[in-house]
Amino acid sequence: MAGSGSGTPCASCKLLRRRCTSECVFAPYFPAEEAQRFAMVHRVFGASNVSKMLLDVPPPQRPDAVSSLVYEANARMRDPVYGCVAAISFLQQQVSQLQMQLALANAETAALQLQLQQQHQDQDEHHQQQCILENAAAHHQLMLQEAFLKKESMWT
Amino acid sequence: MAGSGSGTPCASCKLLRRRCTSECVFAPYFPAEEAQRFAMVHRVFGASNVSKMLLDVPPPQRPDAVSSLVYEANARMRDPVYGCVAAISFLQQQVSQLQMQLALANAETAALQLQLQQQHQDQDEHHQQQCILENAAAHHQLMLQEAFLKKESMWT
Numbered sequence: 001m002a003g004s005g006s007g008t009p010c011a012s013c014k015l016l017r018r019r020c021t022s023e024c025v026f027a028p029y030f031p032a033e034e035a036q037r038f039a040m041v042h043r044v045f046g047a048s049n050v051s052k053m054l055l056d057v058p059p060p061q062r063p064d065a066v067s068s069l070v071y072e073a074n075a076r077m078r079d080p081v082y083g084c085v086a087a088i089s090f091l092q093q094q095v096s097q098l099q100m101q102l103a104l105a106n107a108e109t110a111a112l113q114l115q116l117q118q119q120h121q122d123q124d125e126h127h128q129q130q131c132i133l134e135n136a137a138a139h140h141q142l143m144l145q146e147a148f149l150k151k152e153s154m155w156t
Numbered sequence: 157m158a159g160s161g162s163g164t165p166c167a168s169c170k171l172l173r174r175r176c177t178s179e180c181v182f183a184p185y186f187p188a189e190e191a192q193r194f195a196m197v198h199r200v201f202g203a204s205n206v207s208k209m210l211l212d213v214p215p216p217q218r219p220d221a222v223s224s225l226v227y228e229a230n231a232r233m234r235d236p237v238y239g240c241v242a243a244i245s246f247l248q249q250q251v252s253q254l255q256m257q258l259a260l261a262n263a264e265t266a267a268l269q270l271q272l273q274q275q276h277q278d279q280d281e282h283h284q285q286q287c288i289l290e291n292a293a294a295h296h297q298l299m300l301q302e303a304f305l306k307k308e309s310m311w312t
Contacts, residue, residue, distance in 0.1 A: 043205070044201065044205060044209075045200065045201055045202065045205065046201070046202040046204065046205050048202065049199070049200060049201065049202050053200075053232070053236060056236050057236050057237055061237045064237050064238065065236065065237045065238075067241075068237065068238045068239050068241040068242075069239070071241050072228060072239060072240065072241065076209070080209060080212050080213050080221065081213055081217045081220050081221045081224065082220065082221075082224045083224050083225070083228060084228065084240055084241065084244060085223075085224035085227050085228065085240065086224075087244050088240065088243050088244055088247065091244065091247035091248065091250075091251060092247065094247075094251050095247060095250050095251060095254065098251065098254035098255060098258060099254060101258055102254060102257055102258050102261060105258060105261035105262055105265060106261055108265050109261060109264050109265050109268060112265060112268035112269060112272060113268060115272060116268060116271060116272055116275070119272070119275055119279075120275075123275075123279065130286065137293060137297075140297075141293075141296075141297055141300070144297070144300055144301065145300065
């Protein structure tokens with residue numbers, strides 16, 4: 001009986017030309033129609049190592065383990081020198097750049113907040129001075145009017 | 157002759173119990189004293205696959221290829237389910253968070269700049285109105301003084 005349950009051997013057993021039993025560790029993750037997916041993992045890690053790695057992981061986590069192995073194998077095929085370490089390197093650079101941009105943006109925000117606060121204070125001080133001047137002017141005008149009326153009343 | 161040139165077989169040939177020749181592809185990268193480093197790569201990728209992968213890469217790039225394979229193997233040993241894909245996943249999340257924080261910081265900066273600009277305009281308008289009022293008050297006071305002097309001169 002084929003482990004993939006479809007009557008045909010799984011992608012792994014097909015490639016390795018062996019009988020696919022119900023105990024086949026690959027069958028649930030590499031069905032016959034996904035021959036390329038298994039071939040890639042086999043080329044990078046080797047079927048024997050993949051089998052050992054899968055058996056070391058509890059069954060509920062095996063789909064994730066297979067996905068990550070396929071991802072790594074795919075990256076290694078695309079980039080034989082750096083594999084998926086290229087993605088790590090790129091992402092680390094992106095994180096550094098973003099952290100720098102964020103620090104600059106935060107510094108700009110802080111500077112603007114300070115500028116705004118300073119302007120509020122200046123405006124308050126200006127308003128207070130204006131009030132003092134206005135009061136003094138009004139007082140002066142009042143005195144002048146009083147003097148005028150006094151003079152006027154003296155002659156009328 | 158040992159490929160590592162030190163008279164002792166390289167870490168790979170020692171582990172695989174074979175004669176280390178001058179053509180040994182592993183010898184330059186896995187000296188005898190780094191047995192653990194080779195054992196890890198062998199366990200994850202298999203010596204045969206590592207050998208094939210190294211031979212597929214031009215010699216000047218082989219040290220980088222070895223480093224990335226060691227990094228991946230190390231990550232897989234620490235995390236049998238996700239391997240170094242865990243680092244990619246973590247970094248991708250970090251990039252997303254930083255991009256969100258940066259967008260927020262930029263929006264805050266833009267809002268503060270607008271607020272500051274608005275305050276400048278308000279201040280200018282207030283200053284203009286103040287000038288008009290001050291001129292009017294000064295004019296009124298002048299008229300009053302003139303009237304006072306006129307009255308005074310009429311009686312003196």
